[in-house]
Amino acid sequence: MEARETPAAETHETPASGQAAPPVAGHAPAPPTLGRIAFTSTRDGNAEIYVMNGDGSNLRRLTRNGASDEDPFWSPDGRALAFTSTRDASLDVYTMAADGSHVRRLTRTDGDEHSPAWSPDRTSIAFATDRDDGDWEVYVMGADGTNPRNLTQHRGWDDSPSWSPDGTRIVFVSRRDGAAQIYVMGADGSNPARLTHDDHEHALGANAWSPDGKRIVYVADVDGQAEICVMAADGTNATQLTHGNARSATIEVSAGWSQDGASIVFVSSREGDSDIFVMRADGSEMRNLTFHAGDDYAPAWGR
Ligand SMILES: [Ca+2]
Numbered sequence: 001m002e003a004r005e006t007p008a009a010e011t012h013e014t015p016a017s018g019q020a021a022p023p024v025a026g027h028a029p030a031p032p033t034l035g036r037i038a039f040t041s042t043r044d045g046n047a048e049i050y051v052m053n054g055d056g057s058n059l060r061r062l063t064r065n066g067a068s069d070e071d072p073f074w075s076p077d078g079r080a081l082a083f084t085s086t087r088d089a090s091l092d093v094y095t096m097a098a099d100g101s102h103v104r105r106l107t108r109t110d111g112d113e114h115s116p117a118w119s120p121d122r123t124s125i126a127f128a129t130d131r132d133d134g135d136w137e138v139y140v141m142g143a144d145g146t147n148p149r150n151l152t153q154h155r156g157w158d159d160s161p162s163w164s165p166d167g168t169r170i171v172f173v174s175r176r177d178g179a180a181q182i183y184v185m186g187a188d189g190s191n192p193a194r195l196t197h198d199d200h201e202h203a204l205g206a207n208a209w210s211p212d213g214k215r216i217v218y219v220a221d222v223d224g225q226a227e228i229c230v231m232a233a234d235g236t237n238a239t240q241l242t243h244g245n246a247r248s249a250t251i252e253v254s255a256g257w258s259q260d261g262a263s264i265v266f267v268s269s270r271e272g273d274s275d276i277f278v279m280r281a282d283g284s285e286m287r288n289l290t291f292h293a294g295d296d297y298a299p300a301w302g303r
């Protein structure tokens with residue numbers, strides 16, 4: 001496992017990014033509670049989108065629909081959310097204002113669309129779809145749904161796009177070489193390159209570029225358990241952040257960054273059911289924000 005090649009102690013002393021929050025001896029501060037976290041929960045009977053403050057307070061429900069509403073992703077200015085819904089039959093990408101109003105459907109296909117990711121300049125939304133022939137591809141379209149383009153055009157499962165903060169590159173997950181691995185390509189689909197080189201499965205829907213552009217958080221299968229890992233954006237310095245217990249084959253299933261890059265939000269079943277957790281970017285100070293028996297998943301941290 002690549003993530004274990006770098007001793008944790010060494011990593012803490014010389015973080016790959018130079019940006020990791022330094023641990024404070026004695027009294028480590030609580031994780032910053034900046035911004036808002038949107039997520040999906042089944043707590044009210046079916047999958048709906050909720051938003052809460054970064055400390056778990058001020059929970060609000062944004063969708064009320066008998067269909068599944070999932071996969072929220074903040075617009076860069078925090079005023080809107082992209083999400084997916086089955087309300088019109090197949091999975092499609094929608095947008096809504098941050099208060100749940102002004103819902104707009106962006107895709108109209110018989111195939112499925114998921115994992116919408118708003119570009120840093122707010123003009124585009126990348127997503128994954130099987131609309132063509134059932135083979136998943138990463139697409140990009142205008143933020144109004146116009147001009148969809150296939151960026152990957154490769155046999156094999158391509159999924160989970162995440163933009164670099166400067167908008168020039170997209171990191172994604174692909175099974176084109178066998179087990180799911182992390183790849184990066186230009187925002188126009190050019191020059192795809194593989195970042196991870198191990199035989200472990202890497203979770204789909206889990207990778208995210210850090211706000212400073214220097215790191216990528218992702219989920220890797222480590223000895224049968226899904227764990228949160230970070231690596232430098234060039235694929236080096238892989239470091240495993242979580243170390244789940246043996247109760248479940250899957251512990252951590254997705255991850256993203258706070259806007260300031262100091263914290264990571266992720267989904268874990270380490271306390272039984274699926275909940276939203278936050279921790280500092282070095283893996284310390286883990287906290288459960290949802291504490292609800294329903295399934296809570298697909299977090300996105302916005303301003
Ligand atoms: Ca569709």
Ligand SMILES: [Ca+2]
Nearest residue numbers: 136154156158
């Ligand atoms: Ca493909």
Ligand SMILES: [Ca+2]
Nearest residue numbers: 274292294296
């Ligand atoms: Ca829960």
